[in-house]
Amino acid sequence: MSGVLVIAEARQGTLRDVSFELITAACELALAGPVTVALIGSDSTLASQLNAAGVSEVVTIASPVSEFEPHVSAAAVGALIDELSPSVVLAGHTIDSIGFGAAVAAVKNTGFAADVISVAWDDGLTVQRGVYGDKFIQSLEFPGRATVVVLVRPGAYAGAPAGGGSASIRAGVAVDTSVVKSEHLGFESPEAGDVDITKSDFLLAIGRGTGVEDQSDVEPFYELAEKIGATLVASRPLVDAGAVPAARQVGQSGKTVHPKVYLALGVSGAVQHLMGMRKADTIIAVNTDRGAPIFGIPQYGAHTDLEDVVRALADAF
Numbered sequence: 001m002s003g004v005l006v007i008a009e010a011r012q013g014t015l016r017d018v019s020f021e022l023i024t025a026a027c028e029l030a031l032a033g034p035v036t037v038a039l040i041g042s043d044s045t046l047a048s049q050l051n052a053a054g055v056s057e058v059v060t061i062a063s064p065v066s067e068f069e070p071h072v073s074a075a076a077v078g079a080l081i082d083e084l085s086p087s088v089v090l091a092g093h094t095i096d097s098i099g100f101g102a103a104v105a106a107v108k109n110t111g112f113a114a115d116v117i118s119v120a121w122d123d124g125l126t127v128q129r130g131v132y133g134d135k136f137i138q139s140l141e142f143p144g145r146a147t148v149v150v151l152v153r154p155g156a157y158a159g160a161p162a163g164g165g166s167a168s169i170r171a172g173v174a175v176d177t178s179v180v181k182s183e184h185l186g187f188e189s190p191e192a193g194d195v196d197i198t199k200s201d202f203l204l205a206i207g208r209g210t211g212v213e214d215q216s217d218v219e220p221f222y223e224l225a226e227k228i229g230a231t232l233v234a235s236r237p238l239v240d241a242g243a244v245p246a247a248r249q250v251g252q253s254g255k256t257v258h259p260k261v262y263l264a265l266g267v268s269g270a271v272q273h274l275m276g277m278r279k280a281d282t283i284i285a286v287n288t289d290r291g292a293p294i295f296g297i298p299q300y301g302a303h304t305d306l307e308d309v310v311r312a313l314a315d316a317f
């Protein structure tokens with residue numbers, strides 16, 4: 001048993017970011033052996049993008065259906081485990097992979113871990129996952145397991161650049177129609193957000209400490225964000241109150257972001273919020289409460305009234 005098998009994800013003809021994040025994670029397991037990336041049931045022309053640095057081989061698996069189908073993926077991944085005997089199978093902790101990951105692990109009698117935030121190889125696989133809403137980090141080993149299926153949390157790794165590698169690309173054994181057990185009826189798009197906060201390098205986050213209660217209260221913060229070149233995001237209470245659109249919510253039930261700078265005003269740093277932003281390169285927290293949990297992680301913090309910071313920023317820019 002050796003090597004790492006990455007299960008790429010595509011939707012509506014586009015590779016999902018998590019595919020490239022998984023390649024980064026796989027490359028951190030270099031000691032486990034070569035990295036193979038599988039592209040199941042999608043346009044095989046996407047394969048060249050998965051030929052990233054560090055990838056040895058890209059295998060395309062034809063599917064009898066045009067969109068993701070969990071039983072097709074389960075059959076394809078099972079067959080690839082039989083063929084390649086990988087030490088580790090990496091898939092996203094996503095709505096797609098949750099649909100087949102545990103099933104494959106059960107059928108193939110492999111180790112299994114979901115919602116993993118980091119992987120390492122040192123004479124064997126070790127993974128870390130958050131428990132109790134990420135209050136504690138649990139390390140897991142898999143003694144006696146020749147193969148381990150690991151679902152990695154989206155956003156846990158930076159995405160590898162697409163293409164530019166020297167992998168061979170080949171077609172694997174196609175999955176036949178007999179395994180299909182569900183029918184894809186169509187996509188329903190969530191309410192469109194006005195902005196994709198995951199793509200911004202600089203986020204200005206506002207929490208309940210701002211005193212924001214409705215949309216009109218948020219206007220000055222939108223203006224400040226524009227002035228300083230940031231994108232405005234918020235903690236959940238402001239979204240629940242209808243003051244800020246859901247597309248701008250950061251956290252467990254919102255979006256996971258990893259900007260270069262995350263400036264948080266009046267955000268306490270509840271564990272569900274931290275889950276969405278703790279990977280920011282630089283976190284700056286402004287909070288009057290020295291004991292606020294957000295001060296447990298930021299590189300920079302100010303125990304001061306956010307009004308002072310808002311005024312100073314507005315004057316400076």
Ligand SMILES: Cc1cc2nc3c(=O)[nH]c(=O)nc-3n(C[C@H](O)[C@H](O)[C@H](O)COP(=O)(O)OP(=O)(O)OC[C@H]3O[C@@H](n4cnc5c(N)ncnc54)[C@H](O)[C@@H]3O)c2cc1C
Binds near residue numbers: 235287307
């Ligand atoms: C299942 C579940 C999922 C959740 N998902 C999310 C999620 O995705 N995202 C999320 O954000 N939350 C989420 N929550 C809610 C989360 O638990 C917290 O309630 C929420 O994050 C708190 O938001 P907050 O920090 O804005 O407010 P608070 O916790 O009320 O914090 C306000 C902070 O502002 C400070 N403050 C007050 N006045 C000032 C001032 N003048 N100047 C400076 N600082 C000041 C206070 O000291 C305080 O620390 C979830 C909860 C559950 C149960």
